[in-house]
Amino acid sequence: MIELSHLTKVYGDTAVVNDVNMEIEAGTITVIVGTSGSGKSTLLRMVNRLVEPTEGRVFLEGNDVSTMPPHELRRSIGYAIQNHGLFPHWTVARNIATVPMLLGWDRRKVEARVEELMELFQLDHAQFANRYPHELSGGQQQRVGVARAMAAKPALLLMDEPFGALDPIIRSKAQSDLKAIQRRTGTTILLVTHDMAEAVHLGDRIAVMDAGLLKQYAPAADILARPADAFVDDLIGSADRPFRYLTLGKVRAAVEPGDAEGAPLAADASLYEGLGELLWSGRDAAPVIDTAGAPLGRISLESIAERAARPK
Amino acid sequence: MTTLANAETSRAATSRIDRFGVVIAAFLIGALALPFATLRATRIASGTGLQLFDALPATTMVAVLAVLAATIGAALASRRPAVRLALGALALAALALAAGAAGAHLMPADNPYARVAPASGFWVALFGAAMLVTDASVRLKLGPAGRIVALVVTATLIVGLFASGAWSHLSIVAEYRNRADVFWRETINHVILAAGSLAAAIAVGLPLGILAYEIKAVRDPLINVLNVVQTIPSMALFGILIAPLGWIAMNVPGAHALGIRGIGMAPAFLALFLYSLLPMVANTVVGLNGVSRAVVDAARGMGLTGRQRLFQVEMPLALPVLLTGIRIALVQNIGLATVAALIGGGGFGVFLFQGLGQTATDLILLGALPPVALAFAAAVVLDAIIEISGRGKA
Amino acid sequence: MKRRMIRTGTVLRLLVFAALLAFLLAPDRFAGLLTPLTNNGAPAIYNQGTLLDLTLSHLVTVGLSTVAAAIVAIGLAIFVTRPAGAEFLALSRAIVNIGQTFPPVAVLALSVPIMGFGEGPTRVALFLYGLLPIFENTLVGLSTLPPAVVETASAMGMTGRQRLLKVELPLAMPLIVEGIRLSTVIGLATATIGSTVAAKGLGEVIVAGLLSNNLAFIVQGGVITGVLAVLISDGFEALAHRMAKRRGASSEARQSDPDGQRSGA
Incomplete structure (x- = not known):
């Protein structure tokens, strides 16, 4: 254009x-x-x-x-x-x-x-x-x-x-x-x-x-x-890079089957927000729900960390 | 700002002709078509205008024409400010000498009452050359010292021409010769009126300004009253002051002995003093207000007392604005003191109003040109001082 | 608090204006006030023409030349701030600076040899000198506009003329009005002196008083011109103030310029 x-x-x-x-x-x-x-x-x-x-x-x-x-x-x-x-x-x-x-x-x-x-x-x-x-x-x-x-x-x-x-x-x-x-x-x-x-x-x-x-x-x-x-x-900024990268992805993309304890995360939240929530609440994983509130599965620190690594 | 910058770049790209130069050239060429000098049978008779060709001896005429032609050439063909400044200054000098030469050439030997004066052609050419010099000086960005040197050189040349007798056949000099001692007495009166009242205004206005700066409740009423005073026409204020001063002179013992009269210098001095108070007080307040809050805070934080802060920090930083107040007041006073003659206060206005009364142009010039020159010189000098005092404080 | 102060000011001005009007319309009623200032049974009220007439011709002289000066000065200031006139900008600034050191009374006197006596030289001097403050203020107003605003005006697709008329001039208006105020104040003063070159105006009263040693004339002429100047100046000031206030510009436009000058008459 x-x-x-x-x-x-x-x-x-x-x-x-x-x-x-x-x-x-x-x-x-x-x-x-x-x-x-x-x-x-x-x-x-x-x-x-x-x-x-x-x-x-x-x-x-x-x-x-x-x-x-x-x-x-x-x-x-x-x-x-x-x-x-x-x-x-x-x-x-x-x-x-x-x-x-x-x-x-x-x-x-x-x-x-x-x-x-x-x-x-x-x-x-x-x-x-x-x-x-x-x-x-x-x-x-x-x-x-x-x-x-x-x-x-x-x-x-x-x-x-x-x-x-x-x-x-x-x-x-x-x-x-x-x-x-x-x-x-x-x-x-x-x-x-x-x-x-x-x-x-x-x-x-x-x-x-x-x-x-x-x-x-x-x-x-x-x-x-x-x-x-x-x-x-x-x-x-090399220190910020993985976190910047996480702001681009959605929680939805890292959902895995299963369940977890505690307050659920919205599927539309960014991975960056998801990571912050998990670290702050001291959990390894959290349940994920969609906009209607239906459970979609769980998200784990591990799956977020995978997505913060430099793509091959 | 953007628009101007853009404009200049696009202009430089598109236009090759300097239109300012064309205007100056038009002035100088136009001047040649006008009468260069006037010859009158007596000082108040109407005169006959004489072209450059008739007003000057042939060789001088050729020399003046050559200089003017070169100046026109410089205005049209050269954009270099230094060239234009040099030729403009040369043209001014040539015009000054030519005016004197015209006086000597035209003055009839058998009629001492005849008068020769520069005419419109001279003044138009002078204006054109002065514009060229002004524009070139602006472009050269002369520093304060440079401007003062230029002023001193110009003044010296004028005094030199005057003293050498080169102008002695010109009518304005004839008017001066007839009243030389009165002229210098009124010069002193004029300076006393303008500078003396300013000195008094500084002595009163500075403390008042500091007071208005420290005490907010004083500021607005004081400035408003001074604003009103400043708005009153000078003739009105001179007149209004006659009544109370006259009353004081009559009724207060000793006042008369001190020189206080209803008419004369006293009301003029008082009026000029009142007029100068506004620039002094207002600029003191603005100057002190303009001192950066951070600097004042730092001074306070380091433990300076109020008085130390005022004299060591605030006043020195406010100095350029204070000096600007002095410049405004002085230039204004030099002009206003001319009006004082109407109430018997003396000064150059004596000649100006006498000249008006007698319809004697030369006498009018004798009264009008000195205050113009004085005000101009005062402005140049004070502007230079202001610029020097403001260095590093911006 | 502030509002009350403004209101008292307005009331005071209205009272002064009413008093001035009363004096001009029926000066003889005030003769008693001025008689103590006269000697040897001289008249207390100026009698060579009505004060109202003189006031009106004074105002007409100043008004005409100030309007003419405003039109020319604003036009010139617009010209030197456009691309076409940019090369005259520096020079015009210098000329205005130099011109303002010329005492108005000198400009008045110098125009007599060219124009002869009467209204002519007064109008010319008022016009020439009146150009300076208006030109200077318009120039300052047009060249100190917030760059962001001027640029956006172009970026929104305004043509040069639209930008000038819709954005630049309206924003510069408080300063322009202040320039017109200064010109008018100087004009009123210079017109008073114009009476010495036979222009019809209020200076006549003062001059007559000075010539015949009649203090009553001097005082009434002085007070009328003074009050007139103060009231007119106040009116312009209020106008500029109101315009500046609406757009949230500093309402101290008139006091904020320490270089503002008037080499008065």
């Missing part, structure tokens, strides 16, 4: 982005991860032409973006950033309505869309629609920022460190919410972060960048299992 071809951006003598080639599948979340100065934000900003590439092209559904007028291109792409960039002189509702209004949507359609989005992002319409951004908490501002980015139902959403300004508890909820919303809407998301945990948590595929180069571009599990080089390895 998106194709980046030989994309390069040179500032002065340095190539901030150096000959990057990527293909991004529609309907997925792709996370670009890297340290600061790796060129990940510049790469993202070349997609909606906030930065013009020095060389190379970006294709959206097969169309070269450099042939479209920038403002029309940008209206078709959602964009959310760390400091949310909400317009301080507009109410929450007016902020969310920005792009639909620019596109000249019918007034009633805009209002309906704003209500729909506020509901989707758990913002009470009656309470918040007419507030100004400075009257909201950080988490609420961030949700309004994402809602605004998705207002005109863009097929593609670009996000630059969207959760960077949030404290850890709100951040992890925001990540889960985003993932759930993405699954419902099928929006393609290209997200930039410096946080490998966030990348593994959200990304269907992960692109690792360093010094302008694309080091590795693969599904999350592959990145963890087979880091392409020392840099990627370092970014994952």
Whole structure:
């Protein structure tokens, strides 16, 4: 759906982005991860032409973006950033309505869309629609920022460190919410972060960048299992690797027949959560139940440990 | 910010012509079409404008034209600030000398009452060259010391030209010659009014500012009152103060002996003092408030007393903002002191308002140019001091 | 507590305004107050034209030139902050800095030889000097917008014009209004001095008082111009304050700028 071809951006003598080639599948979340100065934000900003590439092209559904007028291109792409960039002189509702209004949507359609989005992002319409951004908490501002980015139902959403300004508890909820919303809407998301945990948590595929180069571009599990080089390895952190890997698997996948004592685990919980529960309660195994509460079998420390080992 | 940065990169890529240079060139070429000097039979008669060709002896005219042509060339063809600065400065010097030369050339031997003054062409060219010099200096990013040196050099050149007699045939100098001793007396009056009232405002405003910073209840009312004072037009305030000061002079024993009068310097001095209080108090408060909380906390944590904290930490860090207050007040006072002449307070305004009364342009210039130059010099010097005092404190 | 203070302030302003209006409409009723300031049976109330007329022409002079100055200054500030005018940005900053060291009274006096006496030089001086604070404040307002906000405006697909009209100008508005306030205050003061070059205005009363040694004239002229300036300045301040407050910007916009200056008239 998106194709980046030989994309390069040179500032002065340095190539901030150096000959990057990527293909991004529609309907997925792709996370670009890297340290600061790796060129990940510049790469993202070349997609909606906030930065013009020095060389190379970006294709959206097969169309070269450099042939479209920038403002029309940008209206078709959602964009959310760390400091949310909400317009301080507009109410929450007016902020969310920005792009639909620019596109000249019918007034009633805009209002309906704003209500729909506020509901989707758990913002009470009656309470918040007419507030100004400075009257909201950080988490609420961030949700309004994402809602605004998705207002005109863009097929593609670009996000630059969207959760960077949030404290850890709100951040992890925001990540889960985003993932759930993405699954419902099928929006393609290209997200930039410096946080490998966030990348593994959200990304269907992960692109690792360093010094302008694309080091590795693969599904999350592959990145963890087979880091392409020392840099990627370092970014994952060798001590954290097995645990990161476990966050990708579900308890359901490690269920074995049999029974166990104590409180049951949900089949949809991650293996990481399962391991934590077993270690903390001092058990070797726990029963597993599905969403309806029916018993499915048991999960053991041993079966989790097997799945935390480097794949052969 | 992003937009400007983008704009500059895209501009550098697309445009080869420097439109600023074109504007300057247009000014200088336009100036050549306007009269360079005016000749009048008496100081208040209306004059005849003379083109550059008629106003100067042939050789001087050619030299001035050559310099102006080179400057136009530099504005159009060279983007290097150093080249532009050099030629702009050369053009300014050439214009200054040419004005004097025009005076000597045009002044009729048989009519001592005739007056020669630079005309619109001179002023337009001067403005164009000054813009070129300003733009080049901004681009060269002259440091504070460099700016002061430039100011001193310019001032020395002007005084030198003046003393050498190169300008002695110009009408403004003739006006000066006729009242040289009065001019210097009023200069001193002007400086006393502007700087003296500022000194008093510093002496009162600093403690008041510190008080307003320490005691929150004092701050808003005090600043509000000073804001109101600052808003009152100078002529109104001068006028309003005449009544109470007059009453004091009449009724308080000894007040008259101290020089307190309803009319004259006293109300002007008092008004300027009141006007300068706002910048002093407000900037003291803003400066002290601007000192980082962490630094103040650290000072407190290390056991500095309130007084030690104020004098060793807070005041030194607030210094650039305090100096900015002084700069604002001084520049403002130099301008306002000009108005004091209306109530008999003296200063350069004496010549300015006399000139207006007699419709004598040269006398108006004699009253208007010195405060402009003085305010400009004060701003350059204080800006340099502020920049030096702010180093390493940002 | 704060609200009550604001309310007392408003009541006070309304009272002062009512008193000013009463004085302008029926000055003779107040003659008794001013008579003690006169000598030798001189008139207590200015009699060479009604005070109301003078006040109105004073306000018209200042209003016209400030509106003209605002249009030109805001236009220029927009121009130098767009890509097309970027090369004039540094120079225009320098010119404004230098220009503000020029005393307004000097600008007024210097325009007399060019414009002759009357309203002309006053309007020109008010216009020229009025440009500076408005240009400076608009420039500061437009160039210190939060980068995240400006960038998102582009990223949402606003064209340059939409971004300017919908985002940049509205956000810079409190500072622009503050600039207009400064221009108006300086304008009111300079227009007073304009009476010395025969512009019709309230300065006339003060000048007449100074010439005829009539303290009553000086005081009434001074008080009317002073009160007028304070009330108008307050009005602008309240407007800027309200605009800044709604968007949660620091409500201290007017006090927060230690470089703010007025080399008054």
